Amino acid sequence: MDTENLEDGLLTTNPRVNCRDVSESDSKATPIVILSCMVAYCGSITVGCSSAYSSPAESGIMEDLGLSIAAYSVFGAMATAGGIAGSFVNGKLADVIGRRGTLWISEIFSIAGWLAIAFAKNAWWLDLGRLSLGIGNGLLCFAVPVYIAEITPKNLRGGFSNASQLMACCGLSLMFLIGNVITWRILALIGTIPCILELLGLLLIPESPRWLAKIGKDKEFETSLQYLRGRNADISQEAAEIREYTEAFKQHSKTRFMDLFQRRYAHSLIKVGVGLMVLVQFGGNNVIVSYSSSIFNKAGFSTSIGTISVAIIQIPATVASVLLTDKLGRRPLLLASATGMCFSCFLLGLSFLFQNLHQWKELTPILAYIGIVVFPINVKGSAISLVSLANWSCSWIVTYSFNFMMEWSSAGTFFIYMGVCGSAVLFVAKLVPETKGRVLEEIQVSVTHSLQ
Structure with missing residues (x-):
């Protein structure tokens, strides 16, 4: 439950934390911030692609595999069933293995799902693939906005966060456009492209400095923040504010859920x-x-x-x-x-x-x-x-x-x-x-x- 929205939200009581608005206001979007967000956006594209896939693929799947309306309804709904499963564990997983680790695991689920659908011989494989896609979606819908919110400067956070919505829409439009001219199996294979791009990109981007601060990795926290803000940037004030906030958060973490x-x-x-x-x-x-x-x-x-x-x-x-x-x-x-x-x-x-x-x-x-x-x-x-x-x-x-x-x-x-x-x-x-x-x-x- 430790998202940026929640942390800045209902239960924060430290007035100094709520009022911070100075040090980050002059920050700029460095190349590594842009790259990191672009990598995260691949997850949003994946969500858009998987959400829209069942529409252009419907007639082809039903004809090739002889699915009834009831069977295809199960297939279409399996993504949301997977999303339910993903929503149960996304916050805890992101806290345990980090934001970047959660993005990595979510794309593994997504790739497995797309491949199961692309090479499916019966409804069982279709449903398993769609379920795996849904789990990936449930993780991505949490990890992508949290990661973006935690690495971007405050003055640019809204724009970068809103762009993830646009990327999801691009994935949706991509499926609708090319789904009319290629088969449903090829369409599923194309769905793996943003997943693979994100897996490769995750090797090049840093972990969220806020998460590193939460788990007590102070040296890694400063290294990550400096890398994101630029080699010559003064991060002392922002780092101090993040530490202050982290301590305030820890004081409320034990009672937060019941509150x-x-x-x-x-x-x-x-x-x-x-x-x-x-x-x-x-x-x-x-x-x-x-x-x-x-x-x-x-x-x-x-x-x-x-x-x-x-x-x-x-x-x-x-x-x-x-x-x-x-x-x-x-x-x-x-x-x-x-x-x-x-x-x-x-x-x-x-x-x-x-x-x-x-x-x-x-x-x-x-x-x-x-x-x-x-x-x-x-x-x-x-x-x-x-x-x-x-x-x-x-x-x-x-x-x-x-x-x-x-x-x-x-x-x-x-x-x-x-x-x-x-x-x-x-x-x-x-x-x-x-x-x-x-x-x-x-x-x-x-x-x-x-x-x-």
């Missing part, structure tokens, strides 16, 4: 953090990524044109969200995303409703295309511990049940998602505070007050 269940923290963690993740997932966010090809096909729209359009539009949309986050604030973007999801689900539900009406069925492919293309896929934020577990669990339920729901009623499926997204709009408007320009204590007070 999360105090009334003032449990409300914000469970009702806001978990609640938001549940609504986002049950609103159909993940199924659009996993099954967009089959949705286009069922709506009578060209699968290749549809998925290529999704791939192209997601990158500039994600860039825009990254740039607007700090300018507009997170709450307005959450409201806009939830409203957009609600509208998209309404269009998708309406399109399949028209499919059963002969005089309107020509509108089905058009509305389905608009609904998916404008769907704000990239709305998931980073989550830790309980919130991460809720995210992966709800994602598994929605991903597994989607094909069965579509057999029951295509229109009804998306109208249900629309209702959930509408609830998310109200949830954000009522309970989720804005964080822009506010210190953590102000956010905590506003959350607690709104929930009473």
